[in-house]
Amino acid sequence: MSTQAAATASVSWRDYYELCKPNVVLLMLLTSVIGMFMAVPGMVPLRVLILGNLGIALCAASAAAVNHLVDRRIDLIMARTKNRPIATGRLPTRNAALFAGVLGVAGMAVLLIYINALTAWLTLASLLGYAVVYTLFLKRATPQNIVIGGIAGAAPPLLGWTAVTGEIHGHALLLVLIIFVWTPPHFWALAIHRRDDYAKVDIPMLPVTHGIGYTKLHTLLYTLLLFVVTLLPFATGMSGPLYLLGAVCLGAGFIYWAIVLIRGQNPKAPMATFKYSIVYLMALFIVMLLDHYLYPAVTVFEVRQ
Template sequence: MQADISQLKDAVATPGSAVSRWAQYYALTKPKVVQLIVFCAFIGMVLAVPGVPGWQDWGRMLTACAGIWLVAAAAAAFNCLVERSIDARMKRTAWRPTARGELSHSRALLFSGVLCAAGAAILLLAVNALTLWLTLATFVGYAVIYTLVLKPLTPQNIVIGGASGAMPPVLGWAAMTGQVGHEALLLFLIIFLWTPPHFWALALYRAEDYRRAGLPMLPVTHGNAFTRLQVFLYTLVLFAGCLLPFVAGMSGYLYLFAAVILGLGFCGYGWALLRNYSDALARKTFRFSLVHLSLLFAALLVDHYLA
């Protein structure tokens, strides 16, 4: 992941080339974040289909993934536009083309609008109206409510705003069934509980960045020790939440085994972070959180076909 981001930064920083301009627009979409969003939506789609998907199912899945990708990318681009001055003050995001002033406001806004319109059209015409409206609600939740309202005002921004980030499996489920089942809500809950310890681990070792940007992230407003405690407590709650698909009969023992092992690993990182903090450990915790969610959902997928 770091290598991919470094290559993208290099391409963005190469002035005057077609590759550079393409890379600038591509960077606005936050590709790694959007890939995880689409992956979680795809898992929701597959789990919503009993048995092995047929060709028609696969066609619908690919179409829905394309529509969701476009709207998610539009939300990311809008976020980059709105937060350009904040990004410019943060080491982690100062390379973004909007932060560097390499893309005009009008171009970034037009790019976001085109992506959103294209994604919305695909979802409405080729998937279903419910998926369209849920996806647009997610766009508003992230790009407007989280970015413009919650993030600059409250240290609980990532907790409340995490609802929009937890929507992808619900979108996927709705795309295949035309409704929101309780199974989709369980997947929503898992991501909702996963988001705070994932993001606060990042915020811990980037605290000075957020302080310099004037954002009220938890390590800035409540300190390092309190944030570490919250990370650990959330990993415990997340551990319990990840067992719910098995308890509800949605998955089998393979998933249960993966959930326990991955959950213990995340709790272990949270405990180590609480006992003996270092930026390096916080970075490892953040990276493990990505592995945790990816493997957890992959285990759900494999278990679905082995059941």
């Protein structure tokens, strides 16, 4: 049996599952679902809730698979990614490319047929933004890669909103802004921890090109900016006092870890900050959703009136 045939024979469904970056997709779906609920004062139609998020998830998984394909050579060198299925050869590139294509086409079909064209095209733009603009170009071109490319990963709450309403609203863009500003401090904390890996593969992440101290400072500055941005839903009447309390407490925790990071006395601070940032985003959006229904006087429906 040839090497390629042997590799193909040993492919597991878990390899395809890993190709989809399920943890990342689930976090995106959480923000998409909450974008849907924030768009209406009551219940999201079940068909939109299920099929809308299915289409978004399929497209996000397709983009993740393309990322595995494009980065397969550098993945093999980096400690964090060296066991990925394409990098190790467990999953042939042809299979992965076909899988990514099927997922993307299926996701677009679901959105076009069952949801609406606006959501479908915005989702496609997000897919191409991550899989092509960020992965193929920005990631290797500039230390601001994660800042510029972050807009693609920030789109899910907007996609959820448009899936329900069929229109782009300022409040939906505010949700996008929160994730957009959250992305740099979230990812830079990980990049500090993995600086040597990125240096080995010549990826110009900020800690590689400008140093760890510079990156820590900008992580703190973006965290402070994020704190201000997360107050805007309350300031605009989109959310109420429960959200404000949650945003302040969660933001204070993020600032705390950014300060611990910049002081440099805790060697575990980069990964602790990275892990906190994930919990932070999940908790912030969950509190926003709870506030939306506990304080129904402050709703998008009433704002439109």
